[in-house]
Amino acid sequence: MYMENNNIPTNTGKFNLKKAVMAYVKRWKWFALSVLVCALLAFLKNRYTVPVYSATAKIMLLDNNSNPGNAVLKDLSFVTGQEDNKVEDEIQVIKSRNLIKNVVEKLNLNIQFFSLGKVNEYEMYSGRPFDVQFLVSDSVLARTSTMFYIKPISESHFEYKSHVDEDPKTYTFDETISTAMGGVVISKKGDHEVNTYQGRAFKIKVTPVKTVAKLLKEKLSIFPAAKGSKVIDLFLESEVENKSIDIINTLVNEYNLVTVEKNKLRAKATANFINDRVEAIASDLLDVEDSIVRYKSANKITDISSKSGMLSSSSLNSEQQLQDIRIQLNMLNYMKKTLETGAFDNLPANLGGSDPALVSLASRYNELIEQRRLVLKSAGENNSVVIQLEQTLKAIKSNLSVSIDNNINTLNIQLRGLQNQLSTINSKISSVPVQESKLISISRKQSIKESLYLYLLEKREEAEISQTTTMPSAKIVEPAYGLGTVQKRPMVIYAGALFIGLLIPFLIIYVVDLLDTKIHNKEDLQDVIKNIPVLGEIPNIKENQVLIKQNDRSLLSESFRIIRTNFDFIKKSKTLERYGNVVFVTSTIKGEGKSFVSLNAALTLSHSGHRVLVIGADLRNPQLAQQIKKSVDKKVDAKTIGLSEYLADSSVLLGETINSYNINGIKLDVLLSGRIPPNPAELLMSDRVKTLFDTVSEQYDYVIVDTAPSMLVTDTLIISEYAGYTMYLVRAGYTDKAVLNFTKEIYEQNKLQRMMLIVNDVKQSNFGYGAKYGYYASDENKGLFSRLKGTT
Structure with missing residues (x-):
């Protein structure tokens, strides 16, 4: 109902x-x-x-600082907290640009040799059949970026080209080839037979060293083996396994060479200071020995009395202590002078200072200077780590200056005390014969100078040995080895x-x-509008199947038969006194298929034996004539006398405006819209409209009226009182869901009589309930499998 x-x-x-x-x-x-x-x-x-291979190695960082005072400092929190930072700093040194650049230059990684296949190219790191010699300086080669191709064609000749697409030139091996970068000589290598590689293409690629170093730095992975561990893992992936192994091993060796050189510089600074002191004391010792010889020779002295020996012993001890203090003062003054220069230079080590705290600070100062120098290799002077180290160095330098001043003051006090003590002893010795006293004094100086000289000789030997036996900073735990291909x-x-x-x-x-906000099928429409009945769905069709034919079994014909059946069911449930056979076809907006549906619905009803009239009531944009032209041989003129002429001119009779057409074998009467008038709305308000509908509703079983869009113009609403039923079109993939609010509104306000919805242009895959009307479709619409099955 x-x-x-x-x-x-x-x-x-x-x-x-x-x-x-x-x-x-x-x-x-x-x-x-x-x-x-x-x-x-x-x-x-x-x-x-191309398969990728990986290689890895393990090294352990060594602590070369043998100062016993560091063992005490390591117990302090601020020192132990720097251990992880030290490992990270060393990692940054290993990955520094200069260090990796040295590796690239040593292994000639900027020159690559590729064997070209049909699809890929493979790098040949070892076992190259040719040697390539560049007749340019290393500095020029390091900045060069070029590429060229060679192909051996015989035992002595090969083809050369600098670009893939250019014509190759033929050269002999060991012949100089002129290129943009300079001369290049290609020669056969070792025992490789050229015949083995004859006809194969090779590519030689030269890349700037800086570029290769940058790429290698990005690929190289270095990280601690565990938190707080000094063992470091190095990991590298490349397309050649041996290449990765050589790079890691060379990188570790380069790092050790750099650290060894650093330790040598420190030992050299200490050795230079000791040498200066040895030369000065040796000169003093020679002077003392000469004075003894001259004094004894002049005064004929051969023995010293026991009293004189006792006094001399006391004086000797005092003099030795006095000399030690002076040496310490000299050492402190030297250190103070070094600190006052303002530069961060190493302080001498291993001098046996008497103040453990001062020695400890000096050792810590040297460590931070070396750490700063290492960080500067991979970072600038404005780096936060460098700035922090300089601040720490300045603080230690300040503490060292204070400690040195305090020690100098203390030693000066001790010096004055010893001088007073020595003056007392000397006054007692004055009672001894002057000659004996003088001899003892000279002998005492000789003994002091000699002991100090022997001590410095020992230290100098230690410093020389340390320069030749300097240990590297990294111990190789596991040399580089391949891990195979990366799976x-x-x-x-x-x-x-x-x-x-x-x-x-x-x-x-x-x-x-x-x-998507469009309507696509019946289900989408029913989700938006609930209480308006949906007559059916019209499938999307090809352009050459616009109108149905007689005895048509197509999907289009079946869909209109379903619409006819559903319309008859609704029509039987409601008996109307007037205009019960007048059906308006309208839509919300232009382009939803009103003329198409009007004609096919009329053809379907006419094919059922009913007398049907189609009226083109869209006076603004008539489309009926265009639809009919595609299916009839008779000339159809849109300017034929039609509805607009009938409404505008009372002398025009209704019979003059109705024409009969044979459309695809089906007879149909059509009242075209006629010429487009300047006032369509006013024409549709004329009294002749009622006369028209009264007449045709009596003469025909069905009157199908193709009207204008309801939302865009008011034409359809003006004549809606003459409609018994209204077929309201919605076009799949075209009508927006938001536009249907207008449909709801005119339904609620009863502006159109007994509205029924039709969904036009529905794709077969979107038909409601999954129907595809395949049962009545012709064989040509069946799938290949179905047609083959039907022939068996």
Whole structure:
């Protein structure tokens, strides 16, 4: 039973799982194509990806500081907290640009040799069949970026070209080739037979050293083996395993060479200071010995009395203490002078200072200077670590200056005391004969100078030995070795391709559906409008199947038969006194297929044996004539006398405006709209409209009226009182859901009589309830499998 005007409930918003799944299932071809493409790409990746090899090594950082005072300092929190930072600093030194640049230059990594295959190219690191010699300086070669290709064609000749697309030139081996960068000589290498490589293409690529070093730095991974550990792991991946091994081993060797040189500089500074002191004391010792010889020779002294010996012993001890203090003062003054220069220079070590705290501070000061020098190799002077180290150095320098001043004051006090004591002893010795006293004094000086001289000789020997036996800062725990190829796991790649292949169309469909606000089928329409009956769905058709034919079994014909059947059911449930056979066809906006539906509905009713008239009531944009032209041989002129002439001129008779056409074998009467008038709304308000509908409703079984869009113009609403029923069109993929608010509004306000909805241009995959009308379709519409099955 037809439902009268009621409140239209809005969409409840319930999730329809079946509908959501079917939105993806009906587009299974997208998923199949996407998976196929991704699987093909995965196959090509597995097939043509050049294998990558990895290599690793372990080294342990060594602590070369043997100062006993450091053991006490390490117990302090601020020192132990620097251990991790020290490891990180050494890692940065290993990865420093200069160090990696040295590796690149030593291994000639800026010159690469590739064997060209059909798809890929493979680097030849070892076992190269040719030697390439560049007749330019190393500095020029280090900045050069070039590439050229060679192909051996005989035992003595090869083809050369600098670009892939250019014509090659023929040269002999060991011949100088002129290039933009300079001369190049290519020669056969070792025992390699050229015949083995004849016909194969090779590429020689030269890259600037800085560029290679930068890329190598990015690939190199260095990290502690464990938190707080001094063992460091080095890891590198490349397309040549031996290349990675050589790079890691060379990098470790270069790091050790740098650290050894650093330790030598420190030992050299100490040795230079000791040498200066040894030379000065040796000169003093010679002077003392000469004075003894001259004094004894002049005064004929051969023995010393026991009293004189005792006094001399006391005086000797005092004099020795006095000399020690003076030496310490000299050492302190030297250190103070070094600190006052303002530069961060190493202080002399291993001098046996009497103040452990001062020695400890000096050792710590030297350590921080070396740490600052190492950090500067990989960072600028404005680096936060460098600034922090300089602040710490300045603080220690200040403490050292204070400690040195305090020690100098203390030693001066001791010096004055010893001088007073020595003066007393000397006054007692004065009673001894002057000659004996003088001899003892000279002998005493000799003994002091000699002991000090022997001590410094010992220290100098230690310093010389330390220069020749300096230990590196890194101990190789495990030399570099290969880990084999990095597993690419083909099945994982295929699984990823399957996942991506399914994900891409899923996301596309999801986003498209999420942004889609159009009506696509009957179900979408019923979700938006609940209480208006839907007569049916009209499928999307090809351009050459616009109008149905006689005895038509196409999907288009079947869809209009269903609409006719549903309309008859609604018509029988409601008996109207007047205009019960007048059906208006309208829509919300232009382009939803009103003329198309009007003609096909009329043809369907006429084919059933009814007398049907189609009226073109869209006076603003008439389309009936254009639709009829495609299916009849008779000339159809849109300017033929029609509805506009009938309404505007009372002398025009109704019979003059109605023409009969044989459309695809079906006879149909049509009243075209005529010429486009300047005042269509006023014409439709004339009294002749009522006369027209009264007459045709009596003469015909059905009157189908093709009207103007209801929302854009008022024409349809003006004549809506003459409609018994209204077929309201919605076009799939064209009508926006928001526009249907107007449909709800005119339904609620009863502006159009007994509205019925039709969904036009529905794709077969979107038909409501999954129907595809295949049962009545012709064989030509069946699938290949169905047609083959039917022939058996």
